[in-house]
Amino acid sequence: MNFDVEVKISLKKGMLSPEASTIEKALALLDYEVKNTxxxxxxxxxxxxxxxxxxxxxxxxxxxxxxCNPVIHDYEITISEE
Amino acid sequence: MNFDVEVKISLKKGMLSPEASTIEKALALLDYEVKNTxxxxxxxxxxxxxxxxxxxxxxxxxxxxxxCNPVIHDYEITISEE
Structure with missing residues (x-):
């Protein structure tokens, strides 16, 4: 039986995200002000x-x-029948 | 007024995804067979x-x-009031 799987990977709370802060800074340079990226x-x-x-x-x-890297990531698995 | 924004970025249909095929190959090396990554x-x-x-x-x-890179990416914007 085939199942569709979706794994959602996010950084654990409190982990610094260089990717997110880079996006925020780059958007600020274009005059868009966003928060909590x-x-x-x-x-x-x-x-x-x-x-x-x-x-x-x-x-x-x-x-x-x-x-995932269980030390720094949280993950959420969603499985549905195809 | 503050809005929560979620931007979902995916590759356009037909674009090759080296990331996805690398994941598939790495999982195969661990004896997990997955498709359509x-x-x-x-x-x-x-x-x-x-x-x-x-x-x-x-x-x-x-x-x-x-x-996004509009040439290769599709994007979907979801906005909700905070």
Whole structure:
């Protein structure tokens, strides 16, 4: 069975985000004033698994091993049937 | 008035994504088989504007000028009152 997976990766609260502060500064140079800038990454893919639980377990392992750095990232997994 | 803005940036259909194919290959090396990998970026920030229309217009300009490359990216703007 195929499942659509979406992994949302964000920096943990309190982590400094050089990417976000660069965006903020660059926008300020163009005279746009924005605050509380945050960036998130989303990785989407399709996975073949027996059922939703197995898929969820596998994706969690992928996050721990490769997709995220659990020390600095929070992640949120959404799985839906294709 | 403050508005919460979320800009979702993805590659246009048909554009090759080296990032996505690298993720796919790396997962394959760990024995996870996934397909149709896609990556998206989300930029969130707060902006001060008179009303929603003005905010929307400003964010669209930011996307055109700085946040996205309109040649290769699609973007989707979501604005909500704080």
């Amino acid at each position: 945050q960036t998130l990454n989303i990785i989407k893919f399709t996975i073949d698994a027996e059922n939703k639980e197995v898929a969820s377990e596998q994706v969690d392992q992928m996050c721990q091993k490769l997709l | 896609q990556t998206l970026n989300i930029i969130k920030f707060t902006i001060d504007a008179e009303n929603k229309e003005v905010a929307s217009e400003q964010v669209d300009q930011m996307c055109q000028k700085l946040l």
